[in-house]
Amino acid sequence: ALQQELDEAIRTGDGLSLDFQPQVNACTGAVIGAELLFRWVRKSGEHVAPEAFIPILEESGQIVTLGKWIIQACCKQLHEWRQLGLDVGKTAINISTVQLSNSNVVEDLLAAMEEYAIPSETMSVELTETALMVSSATLTQNLMQLVENNITITIDDFGTGYCSLTYLKRLDAHYLKIDRSFVAGIGHNETDESIILATIAMAKGLKMDVIAEGIETQEQVDFLTQHQCDILQGYYFGEPMSALMYQQHLFTAK
Ligand code: G
Ligand code: G
Ligand code: NA
Ligand code: MN
Numbered sequence: 001a002l003q004q005e006l007d008e009a010i011r012t013g014d015g016l017s018l019d020f021q022p023q024v025n026a027c028t029g030a031v032i033g034a035e036l037l038f039r040w041v042r043k044s045g046e047h048v049a050p051e052a053f054i055p056i057l058e059e060s061g062q063i064v065t066l067g068k069w070i071i072q073a074c075c076k077q078l079h080e081w082r083q084l085g086l087d088v089g090k091t092a093i094n095i096s097t098v099q100l101s102n103s104n105v106v107e108d109l110l111a112a113m114e115e116y117a118i119p120s121e122t123m124s125v126e127l128t129e130t131a132l133m134v135s136s137a138t139l140t141q142n143l144m145q146l147v148e149n150n151i152t153i154t155i156d157d158f159g160t161g162y163c164s165l166t167y168l169k170r171l172d173a174h175y176l177k178i179d180r181s182f183v184a185g186i187g188h189n190e191t192d193e194s195i196i197l198a199t200i201a202m203a204k205g206l207k208m209d210v211i212a213e214g215i216e217t218q219e220q221v222d223f224l225t226q227h228q229c230d231i232l233q234g235y236y237f238g239e240p241m242s243a244l245m246y247q248q249h250l251f252t253a254k
Helices: 002-012 050-058 064-085 097-102 105-115 137-148 164-170 191-203 218-226 243-253
Strands: 016-025 033-043 090-096 123-128 154-159 175-178 209-212 231-233
Touching: 002 050, 002 064, 002 137, 016 064, 016 137, 016 243, 033 050, 033 064, 033 243, 050 064, 064 090, 064 097, 064 105, 090 097, 090 105, 090 154, 097 105, 097 137, 105 123, 105 137, 137 154, 154 164, 175 191, 191 209, 191 218, 218 231
Parallel strands: 033 090, 090 123, 123 154, 154 175, 175 209, 209 231
Antiparallel strands: 016 033, 016 231
């Protein structure tokens, strides 16, 4: 039933939307871009968390059409903002390793960016891992195509996925994103703090920039800034917002 309802939603667009959550420069606090987060509200009014249904769609293959919808809607929105003269920085779109292994998702992204005249330096991909991946030719090809087209790659949820270290070794990723479960331990869990410090040191050694997510407190901001984290994201700076709210946020954040 969930799958049928989503099929219909993708066809009509009803109940589907995109949220934007600001990402800020850790030193200056300036908004440098946003992460795009997909939202689905069912006909019953129930909000379904992406974690709850994306794995199901990956299994059924529906993630391919949903992925196309998200990419189209994102580029259309970015185009509108550009037309208004709004500089929204870099937008990070979540793409799972399942999507990258089973579809032409990068072709879709490049086509939409061309259609809506979105420069590659304003687009980035957060590589999320929802299932154990065996490397496939399609996955490798898709990742290479991103790099060739100057689209930056972030390894998402670092330390919680299945084989992130393998990606670090094989992949030209630009950013490493510290998972919010580690950030939550700052100030009271030495293990989490040690993992964060080791992760930052490793990322710097690999010439990568570090993003931390799930920032909710000043203490977390201070700790991460003191330890050379580059980009911060979390409720402390702004919750995921509708496009309209985000647009207003950009004006008031300046
Ligand atoms: O904002 P929220 O906690 O609901 O997002 C949960 C997770 O859902 C995110 O960490 C992200 O990995 C996943 N997600 C959100 N939007 C998308 C999307 O557009 N595509 C994919 N593949 N995953 C997404
Ligand atoms: O890693 P992922 O792409 O799932 O991260 C995005 C998710 O994290 C979204 O579901 C978003 O709603 C959630 N999120 C964003 N900021 C915060 C925060 O400060 N605290 C918590 N607990 N969750 C957050
Ligand atoms: Na993400
Ligand atoms: Mn994450």
